[in-house]
Amino acid sequence: MKIMNDLSNSDPEVADTLLRELKRQEEGIELIPSENYTSRAVLQSIGSVFTNKYSEGYPKKRYYGGNEIVDEVEIIAIDRAKELFGCEHVNVQPYSGSPANQAVFFALLNLKDKFIGFSLTSGGHLTHGSHVNFSGKNYACVSYDVNKETEILDMENIRKLALEEKPKMIISGLTAYPREIDFKAFQEIAEEVNAYHLADISHIAGLVVGDAHSSPVPHADVITTTTHKSLRGPRGAIIMCKIEDRLHDLHHPNSKKNLSQLIDSAVFPGLQGGPHDHTTAAKAVAFGEALKPEFKDYAKQIVKNAKSLADDLMSLDIKLVTNGTDNHLVLIDLRPEGLTGKGGPIQNALDDAGITVNKNTVPYEPSSPFHPSGLRLGTPAITTRGMKESEMTVIAEGLAKVIKSKGDPELSVTVKESILELTKQFPLYPGLSILK
Numbered sequence: 001m002k003i004m005n006d007l008s009n010s011d012p013e014v015a016d017t018l019l020r021e022l023k024r025q026e027e028g029i030e031l032i033p034s035e036n037y038t039s040r041a042v043l044q045s046i047g048s049v050f051t052n053k054y055s056e057g058y059p060k061k062r063y064y065g066g067n068e069i070v071d072e073v074e075i076i077a078i079d080r081a082k083e084l085f086g087c088e089h090v091n092v093q094p095y096s097g098s099p100a101n102q103a104v105f106f107a108l109l110n111l112k113d114k115f116i117g118f119s120l121t122s123g124g125h126l127t128h129g130s131h132v133n134f135s136g137k138n139y140a141c142v143s144y145d146v147n148k149e150t151e152i153l154d155m156e157n158i159r160k161l162a163l164e165e166k167p168k169m170i171i172s173g174l175t176a177y178p179r180e181i182d183f184k185a186f187q188e189i190a191e192e193v194n195a196y197h198l199a200d201i202s203h204i205a206g207l208v209v210g211d212a213h214s215s216p217v218p219h220a221d222v223i224t225t226t227t228h229k230s231l232r233g234p235r236g237a238i239i240m241c242k243i244e245d246r247l248h249d250l251h252h253p254n255s256k257k258n259l260s261q262l263i264d265s266a267v268f269p270g271l272q273g274g275p276h277d278h279t280t281a282a283k284a285v286a287f288g289e290a291l292k293p294e295f296k297d298y299a300k301q302i303v304k305n306a307k308s309l310a311d312d313l314m315s316l317d318i319k320l321v322t323n324g325t326d327n328h329l330v331l332i333d334l335r336p337e338g339l340t341g342k343g344g345p346i347q348n349a350l351d352d353a354g355i356t357v358n359k360n361t362v363p364y365e366p367s368s369p370f371h372p373s374g375l376r377l378g379t380p381a382i383t384t385r386g387m388k389e390s391e392m393t394v395i396a397e398g399l400a401k402v403i404k405s406k407g408d409p410e411l412s413v414t415v416k417e418s419i420l421e422l423t424k425q426f427p428l429y430p431g432l433s434i435l436k
C-alpha cells in the first residue's frame, strides 16, 4: 500500500524519520505498558481534514461557523464512549491525560485544597500530587503508599490517612502498579470523609471495557482516561462523571452547576481552547473498535500475556514487584541482581537488543527517579501484534539474558537476532511503506 507520497516528495527529511520510526516499531518488541499500535483507521482519522477546523464550545453551542459536521463526529464519539463505559456523562475534548486531570482539579478544588493520591515512586502518576507537577505545587497533596512488605495497596491504611487528613478529593489509579485497584473501596472511603473520588484509569481503560479489570464507573464521581494505551486509540483523553454533584451543598453551595457542568466548563473555557477535532474523530473510531466483541478477547489476552511473561521471568529467577501481576503491567526489581539504580543502563542495553522498556522506580526506591532500580513492562502493544503465551517465553528469555549479563553489549547483539526472528512473524502494518 502506497502512503504518504506527498510527504515523501515535499519533505524527504521528515519522511525519512517516519520511515525509520516505522521500521523501529516493526522490528522491535514494544513493552512500554502505556504504548500501543492503533489501527490504520485511527491513523487515517488523525491525519485528516478535521485538523483544519476550530470548534470552541460543545455540539450545537459553538462560537465559530461551519461546525455542523464536527458536531456530528463529536456526538458520535460521546455516544460511543457512553455505550462503551456505561457512564452518565462524558467530555471527549481533553487534549491528553494530564490536561484531563488538571481540568478535574480546576472543576472541583480551590487552590491549596487538600487531596490524597498514590505516590509517584510506588506507582501513581505525576498529576496525582508529585511536588514538581501542578497538582503538587498548587494543591496540598498527601500521598498514600503501598505496604512495604507486600508492595500492595492497603485500603485500611488509605482509609486511616483519609480520616486523619480529611481531603477534598481522593485519586485512585496507577501508572506502575501491577495489581487490581479496588475502586469500590476507594469510593466508600471518599463517601465516609465527604471527598470526591477521581479514578484515573488511563493505563487500564482497555481492560475495563474488555471485562479484564473491574470498572470504577458505578462508583467514582469522576473518571479520567487517556484514549491511547490499552484502549488503543489516538493520543488524547476523556473525562467521565456522574451528572449530580453529591457534595454540592458541602463543597459548591453557591454554584448553580451540577457535576457534569462543572467538569465541562473546566475543560472549556476553563483550560482549553478549540478541541482537536481530528483526534475526536479518531477517538470515535477507537471507541467503535472497542465496542466490537473481539476487543474483549484482546483485553483478556493482554492480561494472560502479562501473567505469562511474569511467570516466565520469575522462573528465570528475575524478581518482580508484588511477585506477579493482575493487569497489563510487570515491574522488574533489579536490586537482587546487584543493579540498584541501574535501570537506565539496562534499558539502554535492552534497546540495543530490540526490546523497548522503561526504567522505573520500585516502591520505596533507594536510588532516585532518574537512576531507578526497576524496569516497567507491559503487554498491550505485543498483544495487538497477535503474540500469545509462547512468544512471552521468548521475550522473557531475552530480557533475562540481558539483565543477568548486566547489560553486556555482546549479549544484546545475540538477543536482537532472536527478537528480529520473532517480530518478522508478526507484521505490524502489513504493506505499509513510504514510497516516492
Ligand code: DSN
Pocket: 034, 097, 125, 175
Ligand atoms: N507517560 C504515561 C505512562 O507511561 O504511564 C503516563 O503519563
